[in-house]
Amino acid sequence: MKAPLREQLRAQSLPEDELTDTEQQLLRQVLDQDLQAQWAKALAEKGVHRQAPGNLIRRLRPWLAAAAVILLLGFGIWWFMNTSQLDPLQMAALEVEQLSVPGGGFQRGDVQTDPQRSASYTAYENGKFQDALDGITPLLADSAAEASDHILAGLCNLKLPQPDYSTAIRHFLDARNSDSGNYADDLHWYLGLAYTLSGNKANALAELNAVANSPQSRNFRKAAELIKALE
Amino acid sequence: MNAGPVALNKNFGLSETEFQRLQEGLKQGNQQLFEQIFLSHFERCRSLLVMKYSARQHDAYDVVMWSLVQFRRLLMEGKVAYGNLEAYFMRIAVSKYLRDQKSEKEVPTESFPEELELPATYLEDEETLALLAKAFSRLGDICRKLLKGFYYDKLDLKSITVLIGDSSEANTRQRKVRCIKELRRVFFELDG
Secondary structure, eight states, X not given: OOOOHHHHHHHSOOOSSSOOHHHHHHHHHHHHHHHHHHHHHHHHHTTOOSSOHHHHHHHHHHHHHHHHHHHHHHHHHHHHHHHHHTOHHHHHHHHHHTOOSOSXXXXXXXXXXXXXXXXXXXXXXXXOHHHHHHHHHHHHTSTTOOHHHHHHHHHHHHXXXXXXXXXXXXXXXXXXXXXXXXXXXXXXXXXXXXXXXXXXXXXXXXXXXXXXXXXXXXTHHHXXXXXXXXX | OOOSHHHXXXXXXXXXXXXXXXXXXXXXXXXXXXXXXXXXXXXXXHHHHXXXXXXXXXXXXXXXXXXXXXXXXXXXXXXXXXXXXXXXXHHHHXXXXXXXXXXXXXXXXXXXXXXXXXXXXOOOOHHHHHHHHHHHHTSOHHHHHHHIIIXXXXXOHHHHHHHHTOSOHHHHHXXXXXXXXXXXXXXXXXXX
């Protein structure tokens, strides 16, 4: 195999004051390329390009195809994420699962003087929602029932293996009637979730809007997302 | 020589006086007029190759570009006479195109002012060329001007002395030796 030109040059004894014929030819080619690049630029400024537009598209076809695939994938991911995000029932159910600590400082009852109420709250905290409901229900008929007792009953109905949304809603509305205002924001949120899960979109939106329009509410972002999903 | 309307059409619109001015300019390293005239005819020459020889657009572009470089060299060397410049130019382009295509098509047998003189095929060693291009670009501005002027634009030493602002031809001669040495040093250094 013929050695590369540079190896041939290296092997030669080169004159000091002149480039050899081969070197001159190489230099001419290099400068020819420079000149062509310079003219190509001048021509491009006049709108004369090496590739005709059709050829350019043909040359770019693999890249265009790759771009199309990426776009399709992107759209698919976007659609999937939006679809999954925009299911209000799933969103509300997830929120209900996370309601492990009822807001607003629950009335927990004193173990000694109020053992039944205390046991109900403890059962709730331990995830025993049926026990908690059984324990708190008799107390609700008592005129001494607190708004927090109705809330506990409502939350239990939401979290039971077979949730009872309408009963939960009734308890939350009872809580609102007996509440002096401490649980107003929480109750909007709970009712918003309960109405959503029960399929009452109008009431759900009304409750959730009350939360979303209250920036100081700790649930206002979640409420806005759920509203978006409902709409 | 006939410089009437027909001749004008055959000579890229140049009159004989303008042609001589263009040629003189090139010999002195000024290619402004050449570019002005020939780049404006580039697209027409390319179209001719595409229409008449079914050349692809980019092949025709490359061929016309290459032909321009060769035509410039022939003009500088005084090997082109005024008369039918356009036919001569297209003969170069068509010959190159057919040679590239290894086609058996015959070159049109028109009469031309001169014998066609095309350079032998280029040295095909892209790696060496790339190394030399890199080495040349690393030279100082004066060395680049000097070597380009001497070996490419074929300027005499006196013109190069003026071009690079040297004090004397003797200095330029010595500088040329140093530039060659530097070019080789960088070239072989890049080669490793």
